[in-house]
Amino acid sequence: MSQDWEVVIGLEIHAQLATRSKIFSAASTSYGSEPNTQACAVDLGMPGVLPVLNREAVRMAAMFGLAVGATVSPRSVFARKNYFYPDLPKGYQISQFELPVVAGGELLIEPEEGEPKVIGITRAHLEEDAGKSLHENYDKMTGIDLNRAGTPLLEIVSEPDMRSAKEAVAYMKKIHSLVRYLEICDGNMQEGSFRCDANVSVRPRGQKEFGTRTELKNLNSFRFVERAINFEIERQIDVIQGGGKVVQETRLYDPDKGETRSLRTKEEANDYRYFPDPDLLPLVIEPAFVEEVRASLPELPDAKRRRFVEQYGLPEYDAGVLTAGRDLADFYEAVVAAGPDDAKLAANWVMGEFSGALNKAGLALEDSPVSAAALAGLLSRIADNTISGRGAKDVFEAMWAGEGDADSIIEAKGLKQISDSGALEAMIDEVIAANPQQVEQYRAGKDKLFGFFVGQVMKASKGKANPQQVNELLKQKLDA
Amino acid sequence: MAGIFGKHTICGNFRALLPMRADCGVLFTSPVHIHGEILMSLSPEEVRAVAHLARLAVDEQRIPDYSRDLSRILELVEQMQAVDTASVEPMAHPLDMAQRLRPDEVTEPNQRERFQAIAPAVEDGVYLVPRVIE
Numbered sequence: 001m002s003q004d005w006e007v008v009i010g011l012e013i014h015a016q017l018a019t020r021s022k023i024f025s026a027a028s029t030s031y032g033s034e035p036n037t038q039a040c041a042v043d044l045g046m047p048g049v050l051p052v053l054n055r056e057a058v059r060m061a062a063m064f065g066l067a068v069g070a071t072v073s074p075r076s077v078f079a080r081k082n083y084f085y086p087d088l089p090k091g092y093q094i095s096q097f098e099l100p101v102v103a104g105g106e107l108l109i110e111p112e113e114g115e116p117k118v119i120g121i122t123r124a125h126l127e128e129d130a131g132k133s134l135h136e137n138y139d140k141m142t143g144i145d146l147n148r149a150g151t152p153l154l155e156i157v158s159e160p161d162m163r164s165a166k167e168a169v170a171y172m173k174k175i176h177s178l179v180r181y182l183e184i185c186d187g188n189m190q191e192g193s194f195r196c197d198a199n200v201s202v203r204p205r206g207q208k209e210f211g212t213r214t215e216l217k218n219l220n221s222f223r224f225v226e227r228a229i230n231f232e233i234e235r236q237i238d239v240i241q242g243g244g245k246v247v248q249e250t251r252l253y254d255p256d257k258g259e260t261r262s263l264r265t266k267e268e269a270n271d272y273r274y275f276p277d278p279d280l281l282p283l284v285i286e287p288a289f290v291e292e293v294r295a296s297l298p299e300l301p302d303a304k305r306r307r308f309v310e311q312y313g314l315p316e317y318d319a320g321v322l323t324a325g326r327d328l329a330d331f332y333e334a335v336v337a338a339g340p341d342d343a344k345l346a347a348n349w350v351m352g353e354f355s356g357a358l359n360k361a362g363l364a365l366e367d368s369p370v371s372a373a374a375l376a377g378l379l380s381r382i383a384d385n386t387i388s389g390r391g392a393k394d395v396f397e398a399m400w401a402g403e404g405d406a407d408s409i410i411e412a413k414g415l416k417q418i419s420d421s422g423a424l425e426a427m428i429d430e431v432i433a434a435n436p437q438q439v440e441q442y443r444a445g446k447d448k449l450f451g452f453f454v455g456q457v458m459k460a461s462k463g464k465a466n467p468q469q470v471n472e473l474l475k476q477k478l479d480a
Numbered sequence: 481m482a483g484i485f486g487k488h489t490i491c492g493n494f495r496a497l498l499p500m501r502a503d504c505g506v507l508f509t510s511p512v513h514i515h516g517e518i519l520m521s522l523s524p525e526e527v528r529a530v531a532h533l534a535r536l537a538v539d540e541q542r543i544p545d546y547s548r549d550l551s552r553i554l555e556l557v558e559q560m561q562a563v564d565t566a567s568v569e570p571m572a573h574p575l576d577m578a579q580r581l582r583p584d585e586v587t588e589p590n591q592r593e594r595f596q597a598i599a600p601a602v603e604d605g606v607y608l609v610p611r612v613i614e
Contacts, residue, residue, distance in 0.1 A: 019584050020584050020585065020586050021584050021585060021586045021587075021588075025588060026582070026585060026586055026587040026588045027586065027588040028586045028588070034592075034605055035604070035605040035606045036592045036595070036596070036605050036606065036607065037590040037592050037605070038588075038590070039592070039595070040588040040591065041591075041595075044595060046595075052580065052581075052582040053579050053580075053581050053582060054581070054582055054584050055581035055582060055583060055584060056583075056584035057584075058581060077572040078579075082533075084535055085612070086607075086609040086612055098570075099572075133612065134606060135611070135612075135613055138603060138606075138608060140610075140611050141601065141603075141608040141609065141610065141611055142608070142609050142610070142611050142612045142613075143603065143604075143606035143607070143608055144606055144607040144608070144609055145605075145606050145607075146607070271533055273533065276572045276573065278573065280573075280579055281572075281573050281575060281577050281578055281579040281580075282572045282573060282578060282579060283578070283579045284578035284579070
């Protein structure tokens, strides 16, 4: 991007709150059920129904507010946002407008490139989700599934504080991590539980006023957010440099084409005519409720990461990876607690083999075939030199395949490392005797051949020799 | 049309009809001078726009009437705006009570069959409506 332009980005994140029932009705929020089997009279906007607010949704909103250092409003008000669309049966969405439940927080982000930065959170408000419109499969008709209608959403609105797509992604990831730590949202972007719209504008560097912004929708992965924003930045700069003007509009990101395109906007599309919903009284949150929520807050990602660095002596990077998700952090701590006194070894295995196997199998951590205790058992055998690192990988694979615990697999596969120096010396002597030419060259100064001898000994031991001991013994014998 | 307030009288809040700017009051009412006083009025175009937003089919011949009647309501608002309300907390609800909260429990059974029995068109469990995108 050109040095002459400054990018201004604000994000609106919709997090579906992980309540059992809907925000204003007692219908289930579970995902993937048969269409319209979880849409009750309230969700359908039937005449005469009244919304009743879910206490759990309020508690979750308050948790988020406290976690980002915001004010949990003692009094907030629900408003009607009026627009017509078939997946919104009432003709309005119940949202919050002038008085949101959460106001004025902030979040520290650490983007991949650039300095750590504090991003302002303007507000977070409670609202209901709409249903789903299915435009395919029905001849000249649109199908409507209202199972999602009334699912509680927390809309989290940032200040326009981000200056690059990388910063926007870092912010989004941080919020994503946070809502999962708080267990207020499952964060599943494929299922739409965590969605993001980006407001993007550019201005000549040094200019105070913001440029005209566009709103990007359909950003349902971290990668799409980055790509869509970068595409949009280039597009806006091209428009301006070509003598044109950026039009304030909503644009849809097309992941297949990697571009944003204008959504045909009705002229009055943003004329929502908000007004307080007369069906709902003001939401009053007592200080005691806030304190109760505060006491229930878990250790948050930043605090946990700092603790991992201090308590386990881990590098920043490791601590960051391990604390990105609360479940992984808990797993790691369980491994350390049950395993050998080597927190770095545990970190390497949890981040490496273990996470790799989970990803490869497409499994959630809770469905892992290898428990923390089982992994700790394996690490103990590495630490006491029973098996080599190479052997440990085989053992892990077998554990993953359900062949038993580390000790029984080591036994069954005969992977126990040979640390008996008598046996190793015998092997080394054989290797030296079998390769007189290489021995001569090595002794004449061709040091590189040392690796050759190590390889031969390991081969002779079927990979079971303790490599460290082989190194020492070989050196003694060759240099003798 | 029964009356421009139609279903909105249910909520008793005529602001529902008026387009609002994101953060301030009425968007496109313009002050006009009548008999030397500044009055708010709603032009015929604005009446059409408001009717369209509310998806009300308005008889073109009656638009001048609506324009006049609605302007009178705005005049009333204008009168009220003369009152200093700086120290008054805006009322969110006529009842001076707080919202009651419900425990997070699923108690609604699946009643799809009953609801869909009165729907104009359904297929495979979804409600069908005229296509909304081209």
